[in-house]
Amino acid sequence: MPANFSHFLSVLGQGAGVTVELTVGGIIVATIDAFLCGIILSRSRLRILRFVVRVYVEGWRGSSELVQLFWVSLAAPTLIGFKLVPLWAGILVIGLNIGAYGSEIVRGALNAVPREQREGAVALSLGPWQQLRKVLLPQAVVEMIPPFNTLFIQLIQATALASLINVSDITYQGKQILEPIASQGQFTLILTIMLVMYLILSLILTGIMRLAELAAARWAGRPPRPVPLRLWARPAAPSAGVGGPS
Amino acid sequence: MTGWDWGVASAAFPLMLKGLAVTAEATVLGSCLAFVLGLILTLLRLSRVPVLAQVTWAFVEFVRDTPLLVQLYFVFFSFPVTLGIKMSPLMTGVVTLGVHYAAYTSDTYRAGIQAIPRGQWEAARALSLPRHRVWLSVVLPQAIRRSVPSLGNYLISMFKDTPILLTVGVLEMVGQAEQAGAANYSYVEPFTIAGFLFLVLSYPSSILVRRLERYVGPR
Amino acid sequence: MSDPGNAPVAAPVGTDEKITFSKVAKRFGPKVVLQDLDLNVKVGERVTLIGPSGSGKTTILRLLMGLEQVTSGTIRVDGEYFSHMERRGKLVPASEKHLRLARRRIGMVFQQYNLFPNMTVLRNITEAPVRVLGKSRADAEARARELLAMVGLEDCEGHRPHQLSGGMQQRVAIARALAMQPEVLLLDEVTAALDPELIGGVLNVLREIAATTDITMLIVTHEMRFAQDISDRVLMFDGGQVVEEAAPGKLFSDPDHERTRQFLSAVLEKT
Numbered sequence: 001m002p003a004n005f006s007h008f009l010s011v012l013g014q015g016a017g018v019t020v021e022l023t024v025g026g027i028i029v030a031t032i033d034a035f036l037c038g039i040i041l042s043r044s045r046l047r048i049l050r051f052v053v054r055v056y057v058e059g060w061r062g063s064s065e066l067v068q069l070f071w072v073s074l075a076a077p078t079l080i081g082f083k084l085v086p087l088w089a090g091i092l093v094i095g096l097n098i099g100a101y102g103s104e105i106v107r108g109a110l111n112a113v114p115r116e117q118r119e120g121a122v123a124l125s126l127g128p129w130q131q132l133r134k135v136l137l138p139q140a141v142v143e144m145i146p147p148f149n150t151l152f153i154q155l156i157q158a159t160a161l162a163s164l165i166n167v168s169d170i171t172y173q174g175k176q177i178l179e180p181i182a183s184q185g186q187f188t189l190i191l192t193i194m195l196v197m198y199l200i201l202s203l204i205l206t207g208i209m210r211l212a213e214l215a216a217a218r219w220a221g222r223p224p225r226p227v228p229l230r231l232w233a234r235p236a237a238p239s240a241g242v243g244g245p246s
Numbered sequence: 247m248t249g250w251d252w253g254v255a256s257a258a259f260p261l262m263l264k265g266l267a268v269t270a271e272a273t274v275l276g277s278c279l280a281f282v283l284g285l286i287l288t289l290l291r292l293s294r295v296p297v298l299a300q301v302t303w304a305f306v307e308f309v310r311d312t313p314l315l316v317q318l319y320f321v322f323f324s325f326p327v328t329l330g331i332k333m334s335p336l337m338t339g340v341v342t343l344g345v346h347y348a349a350y351t352s353d354t355y356r357a358g359i360q361a362i363p364r365g366q367w368e369a370a371r372a373l374s375l376p377r378h379r380v381w382l383s384v385v386l387p388q389a390i391r392r393s394v395p396s397l398g399n400y401l402i403s404m405f406k407d408t409p410i411l412l413t414v415g416v417l418e419m420v421g422q423a424e425q426a427g428a429a430n431y432s433y434v435e436p437f438t439i440a441g442f443l444f445l446v447l448s449y450p451s452s453i454l455v456r457r458l459e460r461y462v463g464p465r
Numbered sequence: 466m467s468d469p470g471n472a473p474v475a476a477p478v479g480t481d482e483k484i485t486f487s488k489v490a491k492r493f494g495p496k497v498v499l500q501d502l503d504l505n506v507k508v509g510e511r512v513t514l515i516g517p518s519g520s521g522k523t524t525i526l527r528l529l530m531g532l533e534q535v536t537s538g539t540i541r542v543d544g545e546y547f548s549h550m551e552r553r554g555k556l557v558p559a560s561e562k563h564l565r566l567a568r569r570r571i572g573m574v575f576q577q578y579n580l581f582p583n584m585t586v587l588r589n590i591t592e593a594p595v596r597v598l599g600k601s602r603a604d605a606e607a608r609a610r611e612l613l614a615m616v617g618l619e620d621c622e623g624h625r626p627h628q629l630s631g632g633m634q635q636r637v638a639i640a641r642a643l644a645m646q647p648e649v650l651l652l653d654e655v656t657a658a659l660d661p662e663l664i665g666g667v668l669n670v671l672r673e674i675a676a677t678t679d680i681t682m683l684i685v686t687h688e689m690r691f692a693q694d695i696s697d698r699v700l701m702f703d704g705g706q707v708v709e710e711a712a713p714g715k716l717f718s719d720p721d722h723e724r725t726r727q728f729l730s731a732v733l734e735k736t
């Protein structure tokens with residue numbers, strides 16, 4: 001084992017804490033954004049409101065995430081007069097970008113609740129808010145979790161971009177120790193540790209999402225489904241998550 | 247403080263268009279690689295050699311679970327040392343994008359192959375077609391046709407990922423924007439233009455893909 | 466009256482009329498489902514609608530629940546407009562808010578039960594009384610337990626819908642509709658999705674309700690024996706119009722119309 005291994009590990013480990021902060025913050029922002037926009041897109045009867053939200057969502061999805069990061073950290077300060085702390089800028093941009101994709105997941109899952117369920121709620125005179133909270137969301141959330149899992153894995157990957165606006169995450173720390181190293185033989189070691197750290201984060205996230213899916217299934221009143229043996233079993237192709245409005 | 251300066255914008259714009267050509271080049275080459283390599287990965291995963299299938303599966307999962315940016319660094323820093331492969335920054339980017347997205351497209355092809363009705367396989371077997379004929383003339387044409395919209399989405403996605411190539415010194419559109427911004431002490435105009443260009447190019451494309459979905463949809 | 470958009474005020478309605486359809490038409494695109502339908506149901510009356518599928522029976526119930534909007538004509542409940550509302554002396558289609566208030570008098574049991582899978586049986590029954598009628602949870606639960614006992618499911622209050630058989634689910638759905646104390650109960654082919662051996666239990670519950678309450682009922686069913694037992698009047702529908710209407714004894718034993726005779730023999734053949 002190379003002598004520098006533990007040194008690399010401790011430097012990258014400091015970055016890992018920041019990457020986790022970016023991830024958790026981003027997931028919180030993305031989830032709030034996704035539910036707000038998705039519920040409006042699916043349920044609001046105000047056409048103008050739906051249109052405005054649609055434009056907002058397509059704007060975030062249609063543009064490049066790195067450009068959005070640069071814009072908020074380099075361009076926005078000259079316009080608004082103060083600079084966001086890089087970590088917060090990263091959380092905000094990554095969260096809102098991923099949240100825009102998430103809004104399609106929320107909208108789709110709400111629309112996929114069987115029409116009979118909505119009619120059952122209407123026949124009992126439940127109001128729109130009660131229909132949403134008591135009937136639609138509990139049944140829709142369980143459907144949202146697998147695609148959200150894929151999306152949050154993408155979020156972890158996107159956090160690496162924050163290193164380019166000077167957030168000292170795993171990637172930033174790695175780049176810092178890569179550059180002054182004389183012996184190029186250790187490039188591979190450092191980069192492999194970085195990749196493995198991200199892999200571990202992704203696996204932990206997927207495990208948490210599996211548990212969330214089981215809880216949501218119980219909330220939805222689904223008969224419990226067998227847990228796949230592979231903890232990281234995910235839906236094959238990322239459907240709603242990746243790539244443009246689909 | 248200062249608002250929008252048309253002078254800065256018009257100075258940056260021609261450079262950014264030049265960068266856009268590089269962006270387009272990276273996207274086109276990268277997606278060609280992703281489409282071909284993805285298919286190869288799919289076939290390896292379906293191969294009957296057990297270890298090969300599992301190693302391919304692990305590789306695909308690994309690529310999908312780690313950041314594109316770090317993968318780019320890996321190819322840029324580590325490939326020349328360990329594999330002795332030296333590539334230009336642009337080629338480094340193309341290879342990284344291509345391999346990263348191949349992990350995603352391989353899932354698309356696989357879903358396309360799994361969606362082929364059993365009757366098709368049975369009919370092919372009933373005609374005693376040799377195995378490679380079954381794949382080449384029956385399975386793959388149908389699977390790829392079904393995969394086209396999804397591949398289109400990945401192409402758009404890759405297009406929006408190209409700016410990371412600036413980190414290894416490729417002067418694509420956003421790299422040009424950054425340089426123009428640094429030269430003029432104002433990032434508002436170049437980055438706004440960059441964001442806008444991505445939007446006007448990718449949004450119509452994604453509408454096109456949605457049309458395509460209806461067109462190739464299940465017959 | 467032919468054009469409800471300009472009808473200034475309600476046409477006179479008999480005091481004992483619960484439900485009044487006036488020249489109601491319903492089209493889905495080019496498809497005509499109901500045509501110039503006039504239909505009155507008296508307070509406490511049990512009316513059964515029979516006829517081939519696609520004849521518009523279910524649409525009548527859905528219009529009355531406010532799940533669909535009339536294309537033309539008006540629906541009144543207790544003489545008050547249901548499908549429409551008056552605004553500045555003119556009739557306009559009912560807003561969602563108007564419908565939500567008007568719906569409280571009406572309960573519905575669906576073919577597919579439509580129980581909420583995310584709630585226990587008890588919660589399914591109490592949710593609307595608590596949220597919509599503002600009852601206390603304790604009162605609502607006490608009432609729900611009475612209703613569950615009535616439908617023979619007192620042991621199931623903590624179950625989830627998917628743990629129950631279709632017949633049990635449908636009996637819960639009946640209890641859920643009754644918990645809102647509706648003045649009108651709509652039964653939309655409530656046994657059509659059930660296995661044959663489960664149908665009897667559900668029908669017996671409904672017979673019991675018919676015998677012990679004075680709720681007005683509008684029933685769509687293919688169970689002719691049940692229809693005969695329970696109804697005061699039977700309407701034979703075909704092509705969006707009433708072909709024949711009579712007391713059940715008369716209609717089932719000696720129908721006037723050839724179409725009714727054909728339909729009845731086809732249905733009875735099946736069972």
